[in-house]
Amino acid sequence: MSEEKINGHKIDTGLPAGVTVEEIEIPVPWGHVAGRWWGPRYKQPLIAIHGWQDNAGTWDNLIPLLSPTTSVLCIDLPGHGLSSHYPTGMLYYVFWDGISLLRRIVKHYGWSKVSLMGHSLGGALSFMYAASFPDEVDRIICIDIASPAVRVPEHMVKTTGWAIDKLLEYENLSEDKIPCYDYEEMIDIVVDAYKGSVSRDNCKVLMKRGMAPTPAHLKKKGYHFKRDPRLKVSGLAMMSLETALAYATKVKCKVLNIRAIPGQNWERLDYYKAVVEKLKETADVRYVEVEGTHHVQLNSPENIVDILEDFLEEY
Template sequence: MRLAIIMDQSSDKPSFEDIQIPIPFGYVSAKWWGPRDKQPIIAIHGWQDNAGTFDPLIELLPKELSILCIDLPGHGRSSHIPPGIPYYIFWDGLVILRRIVKYYNWSNVSILGHSLGAAIGFLYAASYPDDTEMLISIDTVAPVIFDPSEIAKNTGTNIDKFLYYESLGSDKMPSYGYSDMIDLVMDGHHSTLTRKACEILMKRGMYPVKDNKYFFSRDTRLKVNRLVLPSYETVIEFAKNICCHYLMIKAVPGRVRDNWPLFKNVLDTIEEHTNDFTYVEVEGSHHVHLNNAPIIVPHILSFLKRIYPI
């Protein structure tokens, strides 16, 4: 099944429906934008974000476009991974994505990913090259790449952190007023997110408790995100398998701590193995799609029009 796109856009904004997709330990919550009778682009958010991260972008795209924005397990409104089990965020996401594809019996999958979501899309496109039609990556190419010595040195510390966060019951979790919650999110992103962007994320990222206070909805265990990372050599081997239509949108300066020289090598490898490779740079921070969606819309529309002629 190929993605059907009608690029004739009216002045009306796209609309969505909140849905739940069953999984063995609960459900994946999602926002399904546009028609339900078309196979959607599957949109996957970044680490500790949620499906709302794509709201500003999708509101600028044609309303006839079908897009399924999921909350990964432990994020947004989706079920948390069962107690006692760590998050292996890249691999968890890959399995969840495949579950969703098989649940709906889709083929020729199209993926839009930001950060962690882009890395999951990378793994999917490499693991299922014959079943991936298109991948749009925003400001991340692949799973994070660390020096092996750093991984070995920090593994014990990360396990202990996981056990600590696991021990925190809801009675030990702090609650905050709305304004304080938004301040915390801005501080956590080192002010690279606008206040409006934080408020958009927190529509799904927090829930009310008593006395006009709020809890974060994400699983605290997600803070431990560096277990079972692939080596650089493994990432390169994955990259060799990608043959779908590929668009990379790199924010500049983006996320400055990324090991960009290594990611550039990964991009070069992808370019060698696919017949349709597009790389563009836009001015902005890591969350450029959320802070300044209009700047990336022309690149996405141009890419889609080329793949799916009107």
């Protein structure tokens, strides 16, 4: 095993000696998208996409367990991790923005077909991309999610005004009002926020890309969260069950859906299952339940690595 020094604190990376990973940047009109490219660069990679308000570090425990010949590009979505934030005046429609971003990456590298792996929001984006470009996706792996978050229309209508006001509040948050904490206090906050889904040690793994020292000119000691606070307003990106099912009918690729138990505390688990059943009408779907929290790929990667490798080898 190896260690890194992150923000002055020694962190066990958990990476076996010899595992290769390279930090990359992909240009986009508003800046860049950061990523970690694991394994060979001469092979087209599996694109891995993290969950809402997480970052590419969510794969740091899983990828090293795969064959070292597996090539995986783990990206930080806009506003997350080390990727550029959107300019002032823009808002995040996390599901729709993600499809556009994946399309930009595919065009940037000139790939004709892709394979995608996503956790939570990332799994929803994999589903949406496969439905939007059904002839250009070989396979998708969705971890503890089946489609974008589904809400009844009444819920979306009710929360729209609140979401817009909250967005403007975050947009007008002055730099000196950004909260700063010492390292262990910040980790405490993250642990509490994940409500048991991510262990304390794995929160430190995520925070390698999710926090940064407070800028010197603010004359404050400590660290702040790197992610864009506007990401907290995600209510404008939901869809109805009918819309999710309509997208599901367009997916034609191989699908691996891994649901963690107890995993996410789904408001309507029947919606999740309905999307999986709809997918089976047009796609070759493998649905597997495993023991783990919602962040099973980070907290218990050993519970899914064999399932992933079998799927990748078979297809």
